[in-house]
Each structure stands twice: as C-alpha cells, then as structure tokens.
Amino acid sequence: MRILLVEDHEDLALIIGDHLLRAGFVLDHAGSAAAAAACLDVVDYGGVVLDLGLPDLDGLSVLARLRREERGRQVPVILLTARGGLEDRVKGLNAGADDYLVKPFDLSELEARLRAVLRRPGLRESHVLRFGDLTIEPAALSVRVAGAVLDLARKEYALMEEMLRVAPAIVIKDNIEDRLYSFEEPVTPNAIEAIVSRLRRKLAAAGARVRIDTLRGLGYRLSDRGTDALDK
Template sequence: MTILVIEDEPKTGDYLQRGLAESGFAVRLARNGRDGLAIAREGDIELVVLDVMLPRMDGWQVLEALRADPETEHVPVLFLTARDEVHDRVRGLELGADDYLVKPFAFVELVARIRTLLRRGPVREEELIRIADLEIDVIRRRVRRAGTAIVLTAQEFALLHLLARRQGQVLSRALIASQVWDMNFDSDTNVIDAAVRRLRRKIDDPFPNKLIHTRRGMGYVCETDPCEPEPAPGP
C-alpha cells in the first residue's frame, strides 16, 4: 500500500514518513499542495494524508482537485491538521474527505484510521445493485440511472451504496455517520443532511421517479416512491 503524505512542516513530514514506513507502508512525501496533487495523479497512491495549511495550494484546494478528477476521485483522503474548529471538520467532510484527525495526535490512532480506510471496499457478495432504473456497479464503482452515467465522489458513492444495499430500511443519521464517515454523529452539524442533498442533486433531481426519501425525525431511506410508477420492464 502506497500512502502519500502532503505536509509542509519538515519535522512532522519526516516523522510521518518514517513512522508509516516502519508500520509497513510505502510512503511518498510532498512538501506543498501542488507537488502533492501531481504525485496523487500519477496513479499509484492508495491513500492521501493531507494537511490544510500548505504552500502553493492549500489542502481544501487539493481535495477539491482530487475529487474533480475521475482518476483520483475514489482515493481515500485523511485530513491531518491543527485546525480543530467544528466548521473546519465539517468543511473537510463536505468536500469529500474520508476522515479528519486533529494535531496533536497519537500515531497509533493515525495508523488505525489509515488501516480502517484501506480496509473499506465494495461488498463483494453483491456486484450489481438495481433499484428501479438505477444501477450500481459495486466492483467498478460506477453508477448509471436510466442509462446515463453519474459521476460520484468517493463519499457520495459510499453513501449511495449504503442506502441502496439496505433498500427499504430507514437509516438514522447516526448510523450513516458511523458507516460512511466512521465518526460519531454530532447533532450540531449538518454533514449528513448536506451530503444527502448533494447526492439527490445527481441521483434524483434530473429524474421523475425519486429514490432517496426523508423520514422526518428518523433518517433516510432508498426505495421507489410508492406515488411514482415503476418503469416498464425492458423487452
């Protein structure tokens, strides 16, 4: 597994590079955001550990660029930063980060979080999920609706996959937070609601038959709207 560390503070960068190498990972180190993005786009990176305050290109911009590129949109990103305000954590998650760890940190916790992110993957017993005219190719991480390809970020795909494989079940915000972001749900933030809104814009808004529904006070469910007709089966 090759991990890219993007960290401009020399001691911290060297410490992370040495410690992760000793933990069994191949490590590449970039000292600024622009170089880090270039390395990530080379295609051999399994996970990115990303600081926010970086020269030449800050962590927010790097993450946005990664998520906008089909070649890197699914690469897990873990923010490792001294910015510990709630709105910073929320912004990172909303932009598509997979985890957020605040400095100072325990190295064993960082390694545990990295291994958790690297273990995540498609549910192999079900390669293709179909709901109405929505198709989710779990292995290739591709989504189509009514024959149209839909590009999702890594977290949008994880959220859709969770809702779809538990079709018909109302999932609480706490469950979604723990399954998709590996975090405890904080009722003072709207990370889950904002993520669902973004997913709906891509999955539901362009189509008449809505699949993602809100159950007020309970959570979200993926199912064919009983008020909408099912599409006619193909020949």
C-alpha cells in the same frame, strides 16, 4: 500499499513517514499543493494523508482536484490540521475527506484511522486476504502458510500483498515498481525478479500449495496447486 503524505512541516513529515514506513506502507512525501499535484498525476495512490495548511494552496483545493478526477474519487483521504473547530471538520468531510485528525495526534491513531478508511467497502484494504493456503493480515503485516508464519522482508511482503489482493488475476509487471517503491528509493533493473525469486524459495521451503507464475511480457500471478494435486 503506496501512500502520499502531503505535509509542509519537514520534521513532522519525517516522524509520520518513519512510522508509516515501519508499519509497512510505501510512502511518498510532498511539501506543497503543487508537489502533491505532480505526484498524483503520475501515481495511483492507495491513500492520501493531507495537511490543510500548505504554503501555496489550502489542502482542500488538493482534495477538490483529486475528487474531480475519475481515478481519484475512491482514494481514501485523511485530513491533518491544527483547526479543531466543528465548522472546519464539517467543511473537510463535506469536501470529500474520509476522516479528520487534529494536531497534535498520536501516530498509532493515524495508522489505525488510515487502515480503517482503507477497509471501507469498495476500497482495497481488507482485514484478512486469503488465497489457497496463504493468508495475509495487512494490519499485522502477517503472512501465513497453512497457519504458520512466513518470514518476509518488507518488499517481499509488499509484493505478496499486491499479488494476493487480485489472485488469481495477473499483477502487471510495469505497475509493480510503482506500487513497491517511492520516488526516493533506488530501483535496480532486476529488483522485481530478485524479490520474486526469494518469495518462490520461501514458499517452497514452507511447503505452500500456492506458487508464483511468470507470464512473460505481462507480469506475475498466484496459482493454487492444491486442486491439481488432489485431482492426480
């Protein structure tokens, strides 16, 4: 899942970003309200981690702008701030934040709170995702085929998660790069096809019923061949 981190303190942003990347998230970083607005204009993020003390505008202004837009009303937002007073916390939550962390905080707590807001009803994250004989536990970055762990690289896992979330519907190819790559990551022309090819080999080697179908000109989807096999 692609997350936007809005934090003007470069060292702190690097520490947070490194932790969230290792936790399996795709991450973009904005160091100002203006940079955050530019990112939000072109990417539909799964969640936002937002510092209130930005150099150009207060973070609450970024939050207010996000909540005014149709596509931003349901995006989970966690506020980060050095302001620990009750009035500040209430103001942030009333402005539309989903959670609030006071600096300094533990990185594992930030990760846990982020996953918690992503699990709330109506949002994308779930404790366990299932389709056919595949299961994914997003919090553990674990993919299993009929209970056996499937060893996936980070981008392979990210694509599998995107497909499993909507299965058996189609994941549109034009949207996949936005979900799997941050602005800083280079993307080769055939990067997605290469990831799909590796996933197909690993699913076949694991004896999975689930397959990845290519719909030319559209994208990819998961299909469960178990029912077809039983019918023959």
